[in-house]
Amino acid sequence: MLLRTRIAVTFFLLVAAVLATALAVVSAANRHNAEREVGRQLDVGARVFMRAMETNREQLTQAAQAVAADYAFKEAVALRDTDTLASALQNAGSRLGAAVEVLTTLHGRVLAASGINIKPGMTFPLARLLRARGVQEGNSTIMVADGRIYQLVAVQVRSPLPVAWVVMGFALDTKAARELAAPTALALTMSVRSGSVWTTPITTVPDGGARRGELVTRSITLVKRPRLEVVATLSRSLTAALAPFERLTRVLYLIAGASLVGSAFAAFWLARNITRPLRQLTDAVDHIRGGAYDVPVSIHRRDELGVLAEGLQVMQRAVSTRDQAIRRLAYDDPLTGLMNRTAFVEALTAALGAASAGPVAVALINLHRFKRINEHLGFAVGDAVLVKIAARLTAPPAAGAAVARLNADQFALFAHLPPGADATAWGLALQSRLAEPAVVHAQPLDVHATIGLATAPADAAVAEDLMRCADLALEFARREKRAFAAYLPTLTPSARDQLSLLGELRRALDADELRLYFQPKWEISSRRIAAAEVLLRWQHPARGLLGPGVFLPFAEQTGFIRQITRWTLDRAAAQGAAWQKAGVALPLAINVTVDDLADTGFHLSVARALEHHGLDPALLTLEVTESGFIDDPKQALRMLQALAALGVKLSIDDFGTGYSSLSHLAHLPVDEVKIDQSFVRQFEADPEVAAVVRSAIDMGHRLGLRVVAEGIETESAAALLGGMHCDLGQGFLIAKPMPLAQFESWLRGRDRVAALAVPAARADVAGASGSRRRRAIKVFPA
Amino acid sequence: MNRRRSIRAALAPAVVGIGALLCGAGGVRAAPVTVQVTAGGGAPAVDAVVVFEPRDRVPPPAHADAIIDQIHKRFVPHVTVIRTGTSVTFPNSDRIRHQVYSFSPAKVFSMKLYAGSPKRAVVFDKPGLVVLGCNIHDTMLAFVLVVNTPYFAKIPASGTASFDLPPGRYSMRVWDEALAAPVPARPVVVAAAPLQLSIALDLAGTHDPVAAWP
Numbered sequence: 003m004l005l006r007t008r009i010a011v012t013f014f015l016l017v018a019a020v021l022a023t024a025l026a027v028v029s030a031a032n033r034h035n036a037e038r039e040v041g042r043q044l045d046v047g048a049r050v051f052m053r054a055m056e057t058n059r060e061q062l063t064q065a066a067q068a069v070a071a072d073y074a075f076k077e078a079v080a081l082r083d084t085d086t087l088a089s090a091l092q093n094a095g096s097r098l099g100a101a102v103e104v105l106t107t108l109h110g111r112v113l114a115a116s117g118i119n120i121k122p123g124m125t126f127p128l129a130r131l132l133r134a135r136g137v138q139e140g141n142s143t144i145m146v147a148d149g150r151i152y153q154l155v156a157v158q159v160r161s162p163l164p165v166a167w168v169v170m171g172f173a174l175d176t177k178a179a180r181e182l183a184a185p186t187a188l189a190l191t192m193s194v195r196s197g198s199v200w201t202t203p204i205t206t207v208p209d210g211g212a213r214r215g216e217l218v219t220r221s222i223t224l225v226k227r228p229r230l231e232v233v234a235t236l237s238r239s240l241t242a243a244l245a246p247f248e249r250l251t252r253v254l255y256l257i258a259g260a261s262l263v264g265s266a267f268a269a270f271w272l273a274r275n276i277t278r279p280l281r282q283l284t285d286a287v288d289h290i291r292g293g294a295y296d297v298p299v300s301i302h303r304r305d306e307l308g309v310l311a312e313g314l315q316v317m318q319r320a321v322s323t324r325d326q327a328i329r330r331l332a333y334d335d336p337l338t339g340l341m342n343r344t345a346f347v348e349a350l351t352a353a354l355g356a357a358s359a360g361p362v363a364v365a366l367i368n369l370h371r372f373k374r375i376n377e378h379l380g381f382a383v384g385d386a387v388l389v390k391i392a393a394r395l396t397a398p399p400a401a402g403a404a405v406a407r408l409n410a411d412q413f414a415l416f417a418h419l420p421p422g423a424d425a426t427a428w429g430l431a432l433q434s435r436l437a438e439p440a441v442v443h444a445q446p447l448d449v450h451a452t453i454g455l456a457t458a459p460a461d462a463a464v465a466e467d468l469m470r471c472a473d474l475a476l477e478f479a480r481r482e483k484r485a486f487a488a489y490l491p492t493l494t495p496s497a498r499d500q501l502s503l504l505g506e507l508r509r510a511l512d513a514d515e516l517r518l519y520f521q522p523k524w525e526i527s528s529r530r531i532a533a534a535e536v537l538l539r540w541q542h543p544a545r546g547l548l549g550p551g552v553f554l555p556f557a558e559q560t561g562f563i564r565q566i567t568r569w570t571l572d573r574a575a576a577q578g579a580a581w582q583k584a585g586v587a588l589p590l591a592i593n594v595t596v597d598d599l600a601d602t603g604f605h606l607s608v609a610r611a612l613e614h615h616g617l618d619p620a621l622l623t624l625e626v627t628e629s630g631f632i633d634d635p636k637q638a639l640r641m642l643q644a645l646a647a648l649g650v651k652l653s654i655d656d657f658g659t660g661y662s663s664l665s666h667l668a669h670l671p672v673d674e675v676k677i678d679q680s681f682v683r684q685f686e687a688d689p690e691v692a693a694v695v696r697s698a699i700d701m702g703h704r705l706g707l708r709v710v711a712e713g714i715e716t717e718s719a720a721a722l723l724g725g726m727h728c729d730l731g732q733g734f735l736i737a738k739p740m741p742l743a744q745f746e747s748w749l750r751g752r753d754r755v756a757a758l759a760v761p762a763a764r765a766d767v768a769g770a771s772g773s774r775r776r777r778a779i780k781v782f783p784a
Numbered sequence: 785m786n787r788r789r790s791i792r793a794a795l796a797p798a799v800v801g802i803g804a805l806l807c808g809a810g811g812v813r814a815a816p817v818t819v820q821v822t823a824g825g826g827a828p829a830v831d832a833v834v835v836f837e838p839r840d841r842v843p844p845p846a847h848a849d850a851i852i853d854q855i856h857k858r859f860v861p862h863v864t865v866i867r868t869g870t871s872v873t874f875p876n877s878d879r880i881r882h883q884v885y886s887f888s889p890a891k892v893f894s895m896k897l898y899a900g901s902p903k904r905a906v907v908f909d910k911p912g913l914v915v916l917g918c919n920i921h922d923t924m925l926a927f928v929l930v931v932n933t934p935y936f937a938k939i940p941a942s943g944t945a946s947f948d949l950p951p952g953r954y955s956m957r958v959w960d961e962a963l964a965a966p967v968p969a970r971p972v973v974v975a976a977a978p979l980q981l982s983i984a985l986d987l988a989g990t991h992d993p994v995a996a997w998p
């Protein structure tokens with residue numbers, strides 16, 4: 003049942019119950035009062051009746067005594083002068099209104115009579131009573147004669163001894179009954195029992211006995227003898243007595259009915275008054291559950307519901323605030339307050355969905371020199387710079403625009419452009435805004451921002467695609483060392499482009515367009531050159547010199563990398579052999595990929611190259627990335643063992659980036675590990691990274707390996723690594739990768755080529771301290 | 785009424801004495817007769833009247849006088865026995881007036897309302913019981929028993945009355961105002977020897993003094 007109905011029904015029933023109880027009590031009280039009142043009336047009536055009877059008796063007695071005391075009457079009695087006696091009696095009785103006057107002897111024989119059908123000489127009906135002194139002189143008694151009832155008084159005639167009875171009486175007929183009952187407003191009924199038969203000769207009850215059941219009665223026994231009983235019954239109609247109360251009760255019923263109807267309305271009004279705001283609150287709660295926190299709860303009441311509504315409002319605001327905070331954490335960059343990538347992509351998607359009016363331009367902004375600011379001036383300054391840049395990007399705020407920080411030094415920005423607007427102009431304006439140095443602690447800092455721009459719907463329609471286009475443009479700008487580049491379809495390598503690239507790579511091999519570049523590995527302790535890594539560049543006839551990032555990932559994807567590796571192997575072996583013949587025993591390292599290790603004939607190719615050019619196998623190092631062991635570790639291991647058997651050196655490249663195969667390291671026939679440059683770049687600032695680097699170095703040493711650190715760019719890093727006993731270093735601090743001619747002149751200029759202090763043979767170390775090595779392996783991954 | 789008997793008893797011997805004196809005048813030697821009258825329980829029936837009526841002769845009327853006084857609204861004496869023809873005077877010793885009357889068949893009379901001594905006496909010339917009343921005072925009551933014989937007596941406090949009766953046959957009659965019915969006349973033969981008689985009266989019923997002396 004609805005709360006509203008329940009409240010209303012409960013209220014209504016309560017009122018009904020109260021009214022019913024009240025009415026029942028009032029009715030009962032009325033009846034009780036009426037009965038008591040009638041009882042009181044009957045008491046009074048009985049007293050009045052008895053007094054009237056007594057008055058009758060006194061009057062009769064006085065009259066009878068007056069007659070009996072009259073000397074002439076006594077004389078007439080003595081003379082038995084019947085006629086005189088009768089007239090004297092009648093005379094006395096008529097004065098009083100008596101109905102019967104009789105003179106009898108002491109034995110009850112009638113001497114004279116008047117007003118009753120009794121003749122002298124007859125025996126008076128009460129003769130026996132008179133004889134037996136059952137009637138006291140002056141007391142009244144009842145006689146029934148000829149169906150009539152008489153109240154009699156008998157008085158003796160004395161002369162001076164008693165000689166006769168004077169009997170006088172009133173008739174208790176209907177008229178007398180009315181007169182008796184008149185002062186009391188009661189009805190009087192006289193009942194007579196003759197022998198055992200009851201009759202009711204006289205009654206003043208209206209309608210006879212039809213409504214006798216509703217009468218309240220009070221009986222007075224006037225006489226009770228063996229053969230005669232006369233009872234006077236006073237009665238009062240209870241219905242009549244209740245009549246005034248019933249009028250009151252009817253009014254009460256009317257009031258109760260009105261109250262009931264009123265209470266029904268009040269109950270429904272009250273219930274609705276309670277449940278309507280409850281319904282509003284429920285609706286509000288539903289909305290809030292749906293995520294809407296701006297539902298107006300317009301319940302202005304001073305009761306508990308008002309408090310509840312207010313509480314709901316407050317709760318709504320609190321939830322909203324917290325929700326926004328959570329959203330900020332999820333979608334915002336805590337440092338700058340800008341969106342993060344997730345939020346930005348969402349916003350961009352929304353903007354593209356809504357952008358029917360004009361183009362949407364997306365710019366990816368990379369802070370080129372930011373790493374160096376962090377390194378040289380500390381993170382606090384770096385953060386300050388980021389905040390400044392963020393402020394510049396967001397001011398002035400543009401409608402339909404959004405700014406995000408995608409990662410450490412990369413921002414993203416999109417804006418609605420007016421129809422027909424030039425996206426390039428917008429991008430250039432953005433660039434000029436970022437060109438100014440950022441001032442931190444009164445120190446102007448140059449922030450070289452590179453911007454890649456893409457425009458929807460011209461370049462792409464979907465947010466992700468649009469961002470990729472911008473990314474390609476950014477990449478292009480960086481490659482071209484430009485501050486700004488807009489996306490061109492040519493930047494996206496299409497399938498056809500890729501086919502043509504493959505063709506171009508084939509041609510490049512044939513046309514000898516690939517170039518070997520050399521980057522020295524130097525002994526950290528002495529700064530002497532210990533080896534060189536061979537790197538590749540592509541001298542493209544149309545696009546100029548291309549870095550390995552442009553074509554090597556593609557070559558790896560297509561499997562063409564094998565040809566490139568063999569070409570590199572051949573050329574590097576040739577160059578190494580050339581230097582060997584010239585007396586410079588500089589070990590060269592070339593990169594070997596997963597595909598090469600998977601090629602079961604690879605070791606034969608290596609052997610052929612060494613033999614073909616006459617290069618000492620010890621002067622050739624093959625650098626393998628850890629990822630090379632993931633696909634088929636067994637095959638990789640077999641290949642490495644085959645290669646080791648040739649006498650070439652093996653090096654693990656990008657050491658530390660793939661922990662999964664480290665457990666295999668102990669079993670690998672490797673001579674060298676190269677700590678990835680990502681560690682080296684961070685380990686100065688981050689003690690944890692430094693610890694990892696130190697562990698890696700120690701680990702390598704325990705395994706009897708030479709440890710090379712890549713990406714050394716500063717003296718401090720070099721000094722730190724020296725302190726950690728890192729063997730070799732590689733990086734811009736000493737030299738960038740250089741083409742052959744430059745490298746040879748650089749070598750000559752430095753004259754730094756030294757005989758390498760090759761560490762003790764692996765086998766020795768393994769034999770001497772196998773257990774130690776195992777322990778070290780365990781420690782390393784932690 | 786019984787309570788009053790002690791007062792009347794003082795006068796009774798005098799009346800009997802007169803009767804005896806009259807008898808003795810006849811010259812016949814009389815015999816002593818005593819009659820004891822008792823009520824219920826053996827108590828003396830004071831003021832009961834005993835009368836001996838000669839059955840062989842009728843005594844001549846007497847010409848005697850008697851007095852019934854009225855003192856404190858009472859007749860004194862309450863019971864009086866007289867011979868037929870006796871004149872009775874009714875003096876009034878009270879300061880209030882009385883009106884003496886009788887509706888008894890033996891003597892119906894009514895005196896005028898009076899105080900002091902009336903002018904004339906009332907002659908009771910017929911035997912019978914006469915009930916006297918006062919028309920003013922209903923409670924005043926007196927009995928006058930008029931008899932045709934000189935031999936009568938009221939029972940004194942001793943309960944025994946004495947007679948000197950000449951020998952002969954008599955009817956002895958007894959009356960008391962408390963009787964309900966007549967006591968049957970009793971034949972008595974008086975010889976020269978003294979005679980002692982006793983009668984127990986039943987006074988328990990409803991009093992009807994008139995009926996008791998038919």
Ligand SMILES: [Cu+2]
Pocket residue numbers: 857881882883918919920921924
């Ligand atoms: Cu008197």
